[in-house]
Every structure is written in structure tokens, then in C-alpha cells.
Amino acid sequence: EVQLVESGGSLVQPGGSLRLSCAASGFTFSSDSMNWVRQAPGKGLEWVSYISSNSRSIYYADSVKGRFTISRDNDKNSLYLQMYSLRAEDTATYYCARDSVVWGFFDYWGQGTPVTVSS
Amino acid sequence: DIQMTQSPSSLSASVGDRVTIACRASHFISNFLNWYQQKPGKAPNLLVYGASNLLSGVPSRFSGSGSGTDFTLTISGLQPEDSAIYYCQQSYNTPPFTFGPGTKVDIK
16 A cells, blocks of 8 residues: 655744655655645645656756755655745645656645744 | 646535536646545545546546646536545646646535
8 A cells, every 4th residue: 555654844933944754655666756745724736846766857846946955765765855944935734745757647645744834 | 837727716516416627727738637636634636637537446427528728527426525626737748737726616
């Protein structure tokens, strides 16, 4: 059974940093591209970042470029999102999601981890 | 970047009704269009990929159609458990991936 379990979300002050993790199991993690998607309270889905299976291709949404860093450790079956210079508008539930390379759909999602940026 | 719009933003329908949700892309995306269902407090679930391919295990009352810039998700015979928000997502020449703003479906 495919499982994605996010962790690391918490309350952080504006300007602070946070590192999210996503533990993967039930599939060959090292073969699949991964993404972070976020959802602000009561709002829609926003794609945040993409990383290819071998970490050679990385992309970010303009809203987080220069402040967030995506990475992965295929030996540990884990995906990460390092977030710096956090703003109130980064407040959201953050989901990790597996990417289908061919069609680009997200077929498996974690349960999400909440991040609140507030003083 | 490709922008996605959806209509209507919300709808209310009765059990057994046929419901149609529209999604439009700002540029040509071929059939790289996916549909998700999200229930309160839960992660989204993929329903349809490639505009018209139903994911295994998804009830056959769901169907998708369209290509180019205009797409639809149809629920034929609405059920109480279909109350949710539905999002379209384009995956053409990505990243960035783009989601539509969502359509909330309520049961009367």
C-alpha cells in the first residue's frame, strides 16, 4: 500500500524557517517524481514545487522561488521542503504528492501537515 | 503560465441528477487535464486523468471529456457521497502545474 506521511508543520513567526518532511512507502520512491502542493485555509490547491526522481530537475512556483528548497533522500525514501523567510501568506496545509511522469497527474497524496505563520 | 478557470463555482443538485462541471485552460493543453475530488479535511483524490481516463476504482458515474482548452467532468446519477469540491489541473508542458479554483458540489 502506497503511503505518504508528512510531518514538520507548526506555528512559526513571520521571517522564520521550517523544514517539512514526507516519508514514502509502498512504492519505489527513487523512481518517481514528487511534488509539494499547499492549500491555504478555505482556499484552493496551489502547486509549490517539483523534484524529479534523481533530483536533477527542480521547479518552484513563483510565490516561493528563492525562499523554499525542495530535496529528497532516495536512500531514506523521504522528501523535504525547507522553507525560509516565511510570510503570513504561506499559512496552509502542505501536501506531498507522487507525480505520474507521463501524464503529470498526482495519484497519491499524503494527509497534509499544517503550517501557520503568525506572530 | 497556463491559467485554469472552472464553472460554476458551486452548485446544488439532487440525488440522481446529472451534474456537469466545466474547466477551461487559457492556452492549448491537448488532453493533459486531470480531475480531483476533495472532501472536507481530506487530501484530494484523483478521479480522471488525461481528460477522459477514469482512475481504476472510481465509480463509473464519473466521466471526463474535452481536449484543447475546454473540458468537462460529468457525474451521471449524483450520490450523497459525491458532495465535495472538484478541481481540474493542467499537466501540459509542466511544471508549473496549475489547478482550477474548484467547484463545490452540494446535495439538496
